[in-house]
Amino acid sequence: MSEENTSLWQKIYSPMVLSLAVRNLKLNKFRTVLSMIGIVIGVFAICGMGMISAGFTEEMNSMISDTADTLTITPIGEKVIDGTITTGFSTKDLRDIESAVKSVTKEYDFIPMYSSSKYIYIGKETTMATISGMDSSDITKLATLIQGTLPRGATNVIVGETFADDNKLRIGSRMIMLDSSGQEVTCRVVGIMEDTGLMTFGFSTTNAVVGSIEWYTALVGDNHGLYDTVIVKAYDPTELNAIDAAIEKKMNGKKDKDSDDTVFILNSYEIMAVFDDIMSMSSIFTTIISGISLLVAAVAIVNVMLMSVKERTREVGILRSIGTYRSQILLMFLYEAGLIGLIGAIIGTLLALIAAPLMLMAMIGSMDAMFSVSVLSYVPIGILIGLIVCLISGLYPAWKAANLNPVEAMATD
Amino acid sequence: MVELHDVSKIYPMPAGDVHALNHIDFSIQKGEFVAIMGPSGSGKSTLMNMIGCLDVPTSGDIKINGKSTLEMTDDEMTLHRRETIGFIFQKYNLISLLTAYENVEYPLILKHGHKDTTTRTADLLRMVGLTDGQMQHTPYELSGGQQQRVSIARALANDPTFLLCDEPTGNLDSKMSIQIMEILTELHSQGRTVVMVTHDPKTAEYAERIVIIRDGEIVDE
Numbered sequence: 051m052s053e054e055n056t057s058l059w060q061k062i063y064s065p066m067v068l069s070l071a072v073r074n075l076k077l078n079k080f081r082t083v084l085s086m087i088g089i090v091i092g093v094f095a096i097c098g099m100g101m102i103s104a105g106f107t108e109e110m111n112s113m114i115s116d117t118a119d120t121l122t123i124t125p126i127g128e129k130v131i132d133g134t135i136t137t138g139f140s141t142k143d144l145r146d147i148e149s150a151v152k153s154v155t156k157e158y159d160f161i162p163m164y165s166s167s168k169y170i171y172i173g174k175e176t177t178m179a180t181i182s183g184m185d186s187s188d189i190t191k192l193a194t195l196i197q198g199t200l201p202r203g204a205t206n207v208i209v210g211e212t213f214a215d216d217n218k219l220r221i222g223s224r225m226i227m228l229d230s231s232g233q234e235v236t237c238r239v240v241g242i243m244e245d246t247g248l249m250t251f252g253f254s255t256t257n258a259v260v261g262s263i264e265w266y267t268a269l270v271g272d273n274h275g276l277y278d279t280v281i282v283k284a285y286d287p288t289e290l291n292a293i294d295a296a297i298e299k300k301m302n303g304k305k306d307k308d309s310d311d312t313v314f315i316l317n318s319y320e321i322m323a324v325f326d327d328i329m330s331m332s333s334i335f336t337t338i339i340s341g342i343s344l345l346v347a348a349v350a351i352v353n354v355m356l357m358s359v360k361e362r363t364r365e366v367g368i369l370r371s372i373g374t375y376r377s378q379i380l381l382m383f384l385y386e387a388g389l390i391g392l393i394g395a396i397i398g399t400l401l402a403l404i405a406a407p408l409m410l411m412a413m414i415g416s417m418d419a420m421f422s423v424s425v426l427s428y429v430p431i432g433i434l435i436g437l438i439v440c441l442i443s444g445l446y447p448a449w450k451a452a453n454l455n456p457v458e459a460m461a462t463d
Numbered sequence: 464m465v466e467l468h469d470v471s472k473i474y475p476m477p478a479g480d481v482h483a484l485n486h487i488d489f490s491i492q493k494g495e496f497v498a499i500m501g502p503s504g505s506g507k508s509t510l511m512n513m514i515g516c517l518d519v520p521t522s523g524d525i526k527i528n529g530k531s532t533l534e535m536t537d538d539e540m541t542l543h544r545r546e547t548i549g550f551i552f553q554k555y556n557l558i559s560l561l562t563a564y565e566n567v568e569y570p571l572i573l574k575h576g577h578k579d580t581t582t583r584t585a586d587l588l589r590m591v592g593l594t595d596g597q598m599q600h601t602p603y604e605l606s607g608g609q610q611q612r613v614s615i616a617r618a619l620a621n622d623p624t625f626l627l628c629d630e631p632t633g634n635l636d637s638k639m640s641i642q643i644m645e646i647l648t649e650l651h652s653q654g655r656t657v658v659m660v661t662h663d664p665k666t667a668e669y670a671e672r673i674v675i676i677r678d679g680e681i682v683d684e
Binding site for chain 2: 063064065066070073074077364365367368369370371372373374375376378455456457460
């Protein structure tokens with residue numbers, strides 16, 4: 051190390067200067083602890099609120115992000131077929147929608163389905179479920195079978211895991227539904243689907259009974275061959291907005307200003323983005339609110355440090371007279387502020403690490419999200435914030451001390 | 464060698480400017496023992512602060528070994544104080560948070576960047592008459608004479624060529640004053656330049672040269 055570097059290093063760091071800072075903090079234990087409590091509360095508030103907010107967002111995202119690659123398209127235009135007013139997608143509509151999808155990407159799943167709600171009789175119990183009819187090959191694109199086989203024919207169905215548990219159904223169980231003419235139709239459970247939860251876009255297995263198109267049309271009727279819903283899953287979710295726009299243009303493109311839309315498109319990617327925006331705004335808002343407590347703590351630190359400078363004016367004069375650089379005096383007081391900040395921030399962060407999972411458990415019944423990067427990143431963030439706030443708060447008192455005139459300072463009692 | 468050319472120091476006060484030093488021309492040669500005498504408020508401490516680079520003149524120039532203090536930065540003056548000057552104050556000016564040992568060790572740490580790994584700190588304290596047990600006492604646990612001895616040891620830590628003493632026996636009884644002055648005389652005999660501010664004629668007798676100052680002006684030498 052060169053002499054010049056040594057000199058610079060000695061200006062920045064001196065073990066005795068650090069030792070003096072530590073001793074002064076110890077000497078004024080009560081004052082040190084009081085000012086530290088402010089930082090503990092401030093960092094606890096910011097860190098805790100941040101962790102809870104991030105954990106909540108993380109949990110919500112994990113619940114819905116699996117289906118965030120989905121467009122759910124439902125018909126809203128009325129059709130008159132054989133003198134009957136009805137609604138649904140014809141084969142031509144499906145072709146039009148798919149051609150719009152193809153204009154954007156070649157990598158997608160296109161799943162037209164029949165769907166409605168129906169009473170189901172299981173033993174002496176009656177319950178309501180969402181029943182869907184679709185090609186067997188399409189079922190695996192929307193759900194994962196955890197037991198049994200895919201439904202084929204006019205009597206076999208598969209049910210969601212939660213629905214099966216709630217109604218004590220297993221493979222081979224039978225359920226009764228009424229067809230459009232009021233006749234009882236018996237269905238046999240041949241498979242159980244993994245639960246997707248209710249927070250899903252497009253298709254939820256939670257309360258679902260799914261069968262083949264043959265089963266559905268035999269039970270409900272074929273509605274003149276009109277499908278109730280089309281689900282489009284893009285392999286690349288970032289293409290979803292473009293696909294949405296293409297379908298919108300193709301299906302709802304105005305022929306004249308009075309013509310109505312024919313489809314309604316639920317874009318999960320867009321909803322996710324809005325959800326993320328809302329959560330980000332909420333997080334910023336809570337951080338600002340929590341930041342007020344840190345601001346109060348910062349003012350207290352400035353006050354404590356100014357008192358410290360006033361009490362130690364003579365000591366500063368002596369230190370300067372025997373060859374302590376201004377920069378070292380500045381550092382001595384910054385060490386003090388930094389130590390208060392560092393210790394306070396570590397305690398505040400540790401408290402937040404205890405409180406945040408308890409709050410998450412109370413709010414969403416799970417603390418799994420605590421172990422995510424976005425939540426744990428608040429640990430270094432909290433410590434850094436506490437440290438930086440204290441260093442900034444200590445800057446003016448430290449500068450004031452460093453610029454004291456040694457002679458005048460030594461003359462102070 | 465220290466040279467003062469036409470040095471004045473004016474302290475602005477609400478009631479009017481205070482002229483602490485008025486156009487002082489004065490020099491100190493290497494190896495001298497100079498006593499600066501004068502009544503209270505005559506400007507002798509101000510003069511010593513100027514010589515010790517603790518303060519700067521309002522006008523005039525001070526040259527240390529030919530270099531003007533006007534050209535020196537604050538860091539350069541700080542370095543000069545640390546490397547070449549040892550201060551001994553009337554009120555001892557020890558750091559109350561540190562033990563006697565640490566007070567003497569502090570300038571060594573400032574110079575070398577690490578704790579004293581030699582026996583220099585302890586040797587200096589023994590030289591001025593402190594026992595090993597007293598070295599671990601804080602200033603409040605020591606008598607005035609012991610504190611002044613620690614102060615002398617601290618002043619010698621970085622082996623300065625200049626010793627600046629501001630009323631070094633001002634707070635001590637006559638017996639202790641004699642002991643302290645004998646230490647200073649011994650340090651002078653080792654080749655150090657000693658400048659001592661005092662208002663006590665007996666103390667001034669130890670010096671080779673006495674400068675009398677009154678109302679900010681040198682009136683006799």
